[in-house]
Amino acid sequence: MNQITTMPGPAAPAQLLTDSKRPIHTPAGLVGDTPVLWIGAPFTATGHGFWAKLEGHNPGGIKDRTALHMVRAARDRGQLLPGARIIESTSGTLGLGLALVGATYGHPVTVVTDPGMEPLMTGLLTAYGAEVELVDTPHPTGGWQEARRHRVEELLAVHSDGWSPDQYNNPDNVAAYAPLAHELVAQLGRIDTLVVSVGTGGHSAGTASVLRGYFPHLRVVGVDTTGSTIFGQPATPRLMRGLGSSIYPRNVAYDLFDEVHWVAAPESVWAARQLARSHYATGGWSVGAVALVARWLARTLPAENRTVAVFPDGPQRYVGTVFDDPYCREHGLLGHLPADDPDEIAHPGDRTVTRWTRCAHITDPLAPPRDRDAAEQALAGAAR
Template sequence: MNSLHVAAPPSPARLLAPAAAAAHTPAGLVGDTPVLWVGEPFTDPGRGFWAKLEGCNPGGIKDRAALYMVARARERGELAPGAPIIESTSGTLGLGLALAGVTFGHPVAVVTDPGMEPLMRGLLNAYGAEVHLVDRPHPVGGWQQARREKVDELLIARPDAWCPDQYNNPDNVAAYAPLAHELIAQLGRIDTLVVSVGTGGHSAGIGRVLRGFFPALRIVGVDTCGSTIFGQPAAPRLMRGLGSSIYPRNVDYALFDEVHWVAAAEAVHCARALAKARYASGGWSVGAVALVARHLSRVSPAESRIAAVFPDGPERYVGTLFDDDWCRTHQLLGGPSADVPDELAHPGERVVERWSRCTTVADPLATVGVAVTADEDAVVGVAR
């Protein structure tokens, strides 16, 4: 009978190998996520980009923001020991807050809407979060505003509770400095950063730090059709995790060199193609970011180093983006794949319904027709 014989090394030291750090709390599992080269066959031969795989965090990219916002609020005395945390979420921040609740000892309640995947609701319940569901969108602010109004109701009922207000909390921006430092350590030089934009937290937090190291850095924001962030009118949106029906004040308009809007079917097609080609994918944001990053790798000099941030992984989307029946129901399959974006001279030129690009980036709440510059810090706020 044949057996496999493995020779013992002459010294136990030969057994030592790099290993992941041991963690004493769940928060210790967050950060130091890998980067993956995304090349052919997903991209053209000889071209590609680096993807920061934030889905390798326990819950996704917003683990970083949730832990940081909670820690800073505790330090300032805004969040008392054991007090409830209440916030609106489409999913990923909810997982991060559940993680922060376990880490710091706070009950967590999240407000979401019917678009949240059943898997995500199940995970939030499993991790001890209380899930509240709104049943109809706000007539102007959509599901986001409806969720925020429900948060306000819960805060009135629980005067000791604290809300992170992810859309306007500057700690949501500061939380992502470590991610930027990780990218610098991993890639050395970065010429282009591609980031999805929702609350504005990770795009501003990563972009500001990287721009300090690389003044010529090109920063490309990725939004969704139907989102108001960059000056388009609000419309019903199937995509979650990027885009907004309100105007988050964490969005740093002065950072962006250009913005792309991506339609739902285009994001689905790209997320699926990416999974098959590179065994890495994610949800709406990942599909949209990958579409734009692939395009930039095609039109940029071959030596250009592009970093794209993938906010989550594919698991929560098995019953949606990666389910043929669900996609057929929402008419997301069978259309032609997009190769190049439409071009807009300014964000208000026309309503976009497919992948589109604009190099004029303006704050919709600033003076009409005036592009935002680094000196224009005073803007109209959004009431909670």
């Protein structure tokens, strides 16, 4: 005799809506409230792990937040007029955010990039209505970033009402990430260690400064790429995009960092691919580098330490690079199992690093020597 299973009756409409997101009227409403995921074994050692803030759940990635905030602030101040063109240098993610802002507020958008941008990203930006300007020659000292910034200046001279966010130096880039910090506090309650990639300096400074207000003893770990100048290393050719810089962004808050790790491209690729296979949640260069460092911290810090890593985007734009075997073989990125522990240097200027390396001595490379000496003495006193 067949057993009849009685299904519960339909819930009241109000009950059904309790856990649902409200309808959204503009694309801007899609940004924020991203989830947090536990990353444990087998990516980490058994019994150890960290929390990952999945910013790839924003439509375009973490920089949707800063694009919206910078544009809203500029409109409120009258710096960006209705219908005026937005022109900015980007390696990709901010471009997606600006395209979203353009659709929301009715601004045409021009993004200036370089040959390193993935074809998929160029296609997406074009599909979303942005004009893509490509520079073809790097600046002799500032590399592609400085070349892009020069092209932005040229375009601003042509478009008299044009406006550039200048993500590298605009304090609104930093302020944009207060909501991300507040989300983390609401989601996790307590945070002991924050691991963040550093490029323009916006999300590291904005998130860490707010969290320090809640947790004065918060440990902030910056993640850079080999070949980047941000923390005092010499500029060398860089394959990784989204973190690192060939210039010195003034939004980098050097005083917030307790240590910095430089990660090489093969090490980032290994971590991103391992994450994909073990936890499904992954991303590109920045995510791989941040995850590698967070993995080490989870193993070496006390088990009760609550570590959070910010994953700036998802894997989609990297299907032709990080997750493409022919590309990775061409650039020698496969078969490089990272060391269990980073190399160590006492000062960023000790030597040029080419593999995962850690330094607990943080100074601003552009600070006057007198200020730099005072900062170093303060750090030495704190260590004693």
